[in-house]
Amino acid sequence: MKKHNFSAGPAILPAVVLEQAAQAAADFNGMGLSILEISHRSPEFSAVLDEAHGLVRELLNLDESYEAIFLQGGASSQFFMTAMNLLDENSKAAYVDTGTWSAKAIKEAELFGGIEIIASSKDKNYSYIPKEYSVSKDTAYLHITSNNTIFGTQYDTFPDIEVPLVADMSSDIFSRPIDASRFGLIYAGAQKNMGPAGAVLVIVKKSMLDKVNRTIPTMLNYQTHIKKGSAFNTPPVFPIYVSMLTMRWVKENGGVEGMQKHNETKAALIYGEIDRNPMFRGTVIDPVDRSKMNVTFIMAEGKEDLEGQFMEMCNEANCVGVKGHRSVGGFRASIYNAMPLESVQVLVDVMKRFEEKYG
């Protein structure tokens, strides 16, 4: 009974990664010990940490001006840590508000400096990505949420501005190539495209740091973790290990270029069906803003009563996690890197059968 896992996060991971993860929990690399009970300073785990750091650099083509570290506390902790580390009390940062996660990032950053919301799509329930705005040169950074899991929007291209971008890429990291040089900082909770819950990746341009005067607790200072290669204190060993396995899988499957191609094929298949099928309609206004990670759609006008019937047909076909977030309603199919095309086809077939039955 194979399940097709369309959950928004924690989300589907490659089958081979799950097999390797289960094996390591029983016996890691033939050590006679589980990865759950070995020292984070053992040569065996140090090798994992090195490979994980190396894979981030390689997959995103980072040059020496960037550092990559693994932390705990999720992207939610990065909402305040970014501002705490990058923004002085007397300086200002600009934020684009594209939904729930942007709004949370804004709220926390306001504790540390002047925050200007230069654009928002709140007026239309976050169903588009704002595009027309400018940022003054004295702004420390512009913060964006590259993909919005709840509202199903994604930046197709990044803002063309003169200040560094700070991006929450929790839900689309490693899903496509990016020009890293445009980013001052990127953070990503592991539990969508990178691994299981319990680790967060932070990539930071070194020149962004050491510009604030406030006293920062040791654990909240990026420099602490950079200097110790993500092992200042005990890191989340297993979440990092599984993230490393997932990045290895990305590399073996064509890297981020391979992921992009695969993700575009899947997105074309399901958006094509949403547009064709008179029972459904997409929730994102401009097709260019449609997320290739989280596909949000609702019942077509007049068909709202059939929502339960569609969910039931999804469940019968072993398609799980398709229910939409309460902020949008309807349905959400998350089709992250690890989602096979075959599973998207299964869902599309359900949509077709649903039309035949109730259309």
Place this chain on the structure above:
Amino acid sequence: MKKHNFSAGPAILPAVVLEQAAQAAADFNGMGLSILEISHRSPEFSAVLDEAHGLVRELLNLDESYEAIFLQGGASSQFFMTAMNLLDENSKAAYVDTGTWSAKAIKEAELFGGIEIIASSKDKNYSYIPKEYSVSKDTAYLHITSNNTIFGTQYDTFPDIEVPLVADMSSDIFSRPIDASRFGLIYAGAQKNMGPAGAVLVIVKKSMLDKVNRTIPTMLNYQTHIKKGSAFNTPPVFPIYVSMLTMRWVKENGGVEGMQKHNETKAALIYGEIDRNPMFRGTVIDPVDRSKMNVTFIMAEGKEDLEGQFMEMCNEANCVGVKGHRSVGGFRASIYNAMPLESVQVLVDVMKRFEEKYG
């Protein structure tokens, strides 16, 4: 080839827990999905979280005046979070310095209020637990490190004072019964007696909170996580699951009373051998201060050159992780809850054979 895992942390976990963890990483509860890819808001994981919270309360006999939450960032983040949440700028707290971890806790707390180090065993390389001191009534709390992994000391009884205790119990939580009513807050990184790396348990008396005026980022405020039952943001799903399994194992094996009995038997066996065997000597001055979790010992005077030979015999007998921390030198056998008596006997037998060969 069974390994006897004497690592200080991440450390040995019960064999049955490792089996269940590996199974859940492959297929959780017959769901057809790995626990690594299910939503943290699924009924299946909500049940895990509920059981984990319930087990903490049950094992430590907590009444309704206490809250228990699981966070990320390790005990290292609690060094500052405790003071940030409990201590106002104009109030003061007392700390006992019993080694590396105490010292780190003191350093971070100093950012938030007046910190008085009322006792320290630094004068004798932290080889004892200070006992004679008093705390003035206007002190917000007294912070102690209940067990010191590096120096092999442990509080046999807790300070008899009038202010609430705040304790780092990272390395001896669930190893013995405690009178919770004497503690205002207890924190414990999972990766010794509770589970794998990636989660930290915080137990707090509700009356300790809401007494500070500073603005606290949402993720750093204990109330945030109390109100949301450890699921304000995505919690570290797998580390919490494995911690829950370990607590379940503690309960099934006599609870903390059963652990205490088991731990005392193991400690008596190895300390007995250290005291008997002329090749070794213990590093802790007063026997009452000896840790029942981390047994530190060095070569007897004049035998220092034989350290390598003893380590080699340990390795041959599959006893791993016995090398002492560089701050103490020599050897450290960590014998946490999950360590079977049989493994301690194997190490003791190595000590005896070592004496026969080189004595």
